[in-house]
Amino acid sequence: MSPIVAGRFDSIPSAEDAARTLFARGFSVWDVSIMSVRPSGEAQPGERAGTEAQTQADESACNVMLAACVGNGLSSVAVDVLREAGASHLERAQGCWECGQWTDFDPNAHGEPVQDGEGEYWPRPLARESVAEQSTGNEDPGSELEHFVNQKRAEHD
Structure with a gap:
């Protein structure tokens, strides 16, 4: 099955x-x-x-x-x-x-x-939240996002 x-x-x-x-x-x-x-x-x-x-x-x-x-x-x-x-x-x-x-x-x-809210696989909600982060414009574009994702990953684990 x-x-x-x-x-x-x-x-x-x-x-x-x-x-x-x-x-x-x-x-x-x-x-x-x-x-x-x-x-x-x-x-x-x-x-x-x-x-x-x-x-x-x-x-x-x-x-x-x-x-x-x-x-x-x-x-x-x-x-x-x-x-x-x-x-x-x-x-x-x-x-x-x-x-x-x-x-x-x-x-x-x-x-x-399937229940409401079920199925939200983990990285997707983080991507939506990371867009709302404020940038100073001086950072490497990927580094701020990487820092945010690492922080959320630590919270999630």
């Missing part, structure tokens, strides 16, 4: 944007799966074929789920990316992940909901 983080999107393009962000943050194409989930609960992994009109009709008739296998230790990153991309119903689950697909996915079963 593999740990999985999943979220729902309103459209395939928005899920694909989130997938591209996951790839940029260290996920492999084998770690991310996008599937259409029809209102009846029937999952359609990788459903994208057909004409543009058919694809648009499919998008309006279904929810799109992006699932990421997070056995690589990037669970918090996945939660952050999905949340920032506008995913709803974020959840954690255990499932069988094979060849880039969640093979035992059950659209009627739900995993453990």
Whole structure:
């Protein structure tokens, strides 16, 4: 069984944007799966074929789920990316992940909901805080930031 983080999107393009962000943050194409989930609960992994009109009709008739296998230790990153991309119903689950697909996915079963505030992986909040630091303009631009991050790292540990 593999740990999985999943979220729902309103459209395939928005899920694909989130997938591209996951790839940029260290996920492999084998770690991310996008599937259409029809209102009846029937999952359609990788459903994208057909004409543009058919694809648009499919998008309006279904929810799109992006699932990421997070056995690589990037669970918090996945939660952050999905949340920032506008995913709803974020959840954690255990499932069988094979060849880039969640093979035992059950659209009627739900995993453990991701709590608000969960997923903020550590360096990101520091970057926002460090921008607010006052600079005299005489320092090496990296040294002040480095000092700030080292101070926060010591507080965090």
